[in-house]
Amino acid sequence: MDKLLISGGPALQGEVRASGAKNAALPILAATLLAEAPVTLTNIPRLRDIATTLALLGRMGARLTRDGDEVRAEPSALTSCVAPYELVKTMRASILVLGPLVARYGRADVSLPGGCAIGARPVNLHLDGLRAMGAEVTVESGYIRARAARLQGARLVMEMVSVTGTENLMMAATLAQGETLIENAAREPEVVDLADFLNALGARIEGAGTDLIRIQGVERLGGACYRVMPDRIETGTFLVGAAMTGGRIRVLDTRPECLDAVLQKLREAGAEIAIGPDWIELDMQGRRPRAVDIHTAPHPAFPTDMQAQFCALNSIAEGVGTVTEAIFENRFMHVPELQRMGADIRVEGNVAICRGVEGLTAAPVMATDLRASAGLVLAGLVASGETLIDRIYHLDRGYDNIESKLLALGARIQRVAGESRIATP
Numbered sequence: 566m567d568k569l570l571i572s573g574g575p576a577l578q579g580e581v582r583a584s585g586a587k588n589a590a591l592p593i594l595a596a597t598l599l600a601e602a603p604v605t606l607t608n609i610p611r612l613r614d615i616a617t618t619l620a621l622l623g624r625m626g627a628r629l630t631r632d633g634d635e636v637r638a639e640p641s642a643l644t645s646c647v648a649p650y651e652l653v654k655t656m657r658a659s660i661l662v663l664g665p666l667v668a669r670y671g672r673a674d675v676s677l678p679g680g681c682a683i684g685a686r687p688v689n690l691h692l693d694g695l696r697a698m699g700a701e702v703t704v705e706s707g708y709i710r711a712r713a714a715r716l717q718g719a720r721l722v723m724e725m726v727s728v729t730g731t732e733n734l735m736m737a738a739t740l741a742q743g744e745t746l747i748e749n750a751a752r753e754p755e756v757v758d759l760a761d762f763l764n765a766l767g768a769r770i771e772g773a774g775t776d777l778i779r780i781q782g783v784e785r786l787g788g789a790c791y792r793v794m795p796d797r798i799e800t801g802t803f804l805v806g807a808a809m810t811g812g813r814i815r816v817l818d819t820r821p822e823c824l825d826a827v828l829q830k831l832r833e834a835g836a837e838i839a840i841g842p843d844w845i846e847l848d849m850q851g852r853r854p855r856a857v858d859i860h861t862a863p864h865p866a867f868p869t870d871m872q873a874q875f876c877a878l879n880s881i882a883e884g885v886g887t888v889t890e891a892i893f894e895n896r897f898m899h900v901p902e903l904q905r906m907g908a909d910i911r912v913e914g915n916v917a918i919c920r921g922v923e924g925l926t927a928a929p930v931m932a933t934d935l936r937a938s939a940g941l942v943l944a945g946l947v948a949s950g951e952t953l954i955d956r957i958y959h960l961d962r963g964y965d966n967i968e969s970k971l972l973a974l975g976a977r978i979q980r981v982a983g984e985s986r987i988a989t990p
C-alpha cells in the first residue's frame with residue numbers, strides 16, 4: 566500500500582494549477598445519465614472517486630470514455646439501474662445516481678451508502694424528496710429501491726442544508742412533470758456548477774446558488790460540452806500549505822470568489838492575499854501564522870472540508886485558535902495524529918482547541934479520511950524530520966497528483982510503496 570514520505574522544512578514557492586473540482590465533477594458525471602445526446606466534459610480531475618464513478622456508470626451500461634482530463638459520454642440505453650454495494654461502499658457520492666436514474670428510467674436500486682469515518686451521514690432527505698415527487702421509495706436489504714412512472718414537480722422544504730441532497734433532487738426534478746421548488750437548498754458553488762451543466766443540456770433551473778431553486782421539468786435533455794469548475798478545497802489546501810511554511814505561492818485556474826471565507830481566515834492568520842480573475846496569490850514569507858477561530862457551516866460560511874487543514878495551521882501558529890465542527894459529528898480524526906507530531910490540541914465536544922507550538926516533529930501517522938489526510942500532509946511539510954503517512958488511498962480519492970504539485974512548489978515529498986524508511990528507535 567502506498568505511503569507518502571515528507572521531509573519538512575522548505576517553504577512552498579511558485580505556481581500551481583488547480584484541478585477540476587471533485588465535488589462538481591461527481592454530480593456532473595452522474596447527470597450524464599440524463600443526457601440523450603453526446604456530452605463532452607473537460608477539466609475532470611484524476612482521482613480515485615472519478616475512476617469509481619466511471620466504473621459505476623460503465624457497470625450500468627453507460628458509454629463513457631476518458632482521455633486525459635476529458636470525458637465523453639455517448640447516449641446509451643442502460644442495461645442496469647443498480648448501484649452495487651461494492652462500489653458504493655468505496656464512495657458515498659455514488660448516491661448521486663439515484664435522482665437521475667429515477668427521473669429518466671423510472672427505477673433505481675442503489676446500495677445505502679452508510680456512514681463513514683467523519684459521521685453517520687444519513688440520506689433521508691434524498692429519499693423524502695423523491696417520495697414527495699411521487700416516487701415509491703423503500704429500503705430493503707441495504708438497498709434503496711425507488712420506482713416512479715414519471716416524477717411530479719413538488720415543493721421540497723429541506724429540513725437541513727444538504728449538498729448532495731440538493732443535487733440529487735435538482736437532477737430528478739429536471740425531467741419531472743411541472744415545477745419543483747427546493748427550499749433551504751445548499752448554496753455551494755458545486756451546486757451552481759451542476760445547475761449550469763444541466764441548463765446546458767436543456768434543463769430549466771433558476772436560483773442555484775441561493776436557498777430557493779426553481780426547476781421547470783422538461784421532456785428530455787440533450788448533450789453539451791462543459792468545463793467543470795476548479796477545486797476550491799484543493800486551492801485552499803495549497804494556500805494553507807504556503808501559509809504554514811512561510812512561503813509564497815500563486816494558485817492558477819481557480820475561482821477566488823468561491824473561497825471568501827477561507828481567504829478571510831488566511832488574512833486573519835497574517836497572510837497577504839492578492840487575487841485576479843482566476844488566480845490567488847498568498848504571501849507569508851518568513852512569517853509565522855497567527856492562530857484563528859473557525860466555525861464550519863454551509864456555504865458561504867467556512868467549509869467543513871477545509872477544517873482539518875486549519876487545525877494543522879493552528880497547531881504551529883502563534884496563540885490559541887478554536888475549530889468548531891458543526892456539520893459532521895466525527896470530523897476530528899486528524900487530531901490524535903497531529904498530537905503524535907507534537908501538536909497541543911484538546912477536543913471538547915465539537916470544538917478543537919489548538920494551542921500553537923513552535924514546531925512539530927515528524928512521526929509515522931495514519932490518514933483516516935480525505936481531508937484528515939490533507940491536514941497531515943500539511944503538518945508534514947513543517948515538521949522536523951521525515952513524516953510517513955499511511956493509508957493515503959483516502960488522499961487519492963480527492964487530490965489530483967498532490968505529491969507532484971507539492972514537489973513543484975519545493976516540498977520534499979515522495980510516494981513510497983510498502984515498507985517504511987523510518988527506523989524504529
Ligand SMILES: CC(=O)N[C@H]1[C@@H](OP(=O)(O)OP(=O)(O)OC[C@H]2O[C@@H](n3ccc(=O)[nH]c3=O)[C@H](O)[C@@H]2O)O[C@H](CO)[C@@H](O)[C@@H]1O
Nearest residue numbers: 588658686687688689690691725726727728729730892893
Ligand atoms: C460529494 C460531495 O459533494 N461531498 C460533500 C457534501 O457531502 P454530503 O452532500 O454528503 O453532505 P451534506 O451536505 O448532505 O451533509 C450535511 C449535513 O446534513 C446531514 N444530512 C444530510 C443528508 C440527509 O439526508 N440527512 C442528513 O441528516 C449530514 O449528516 C450532515 O450532518 O457536502 C459536505 C458538506 O459540505 C462536504 O463535506 C462533502 O465534501
Ligand SMILES: C=C(OP(=O)(O)O)C(=O)O
Nearest residue numbers: 588657658870935936963
Ligand atoms: C467529505 C468529502 O467527500 P465525500 O462527501 O465524497 O466523502 C470531502 O470531499 O471532503
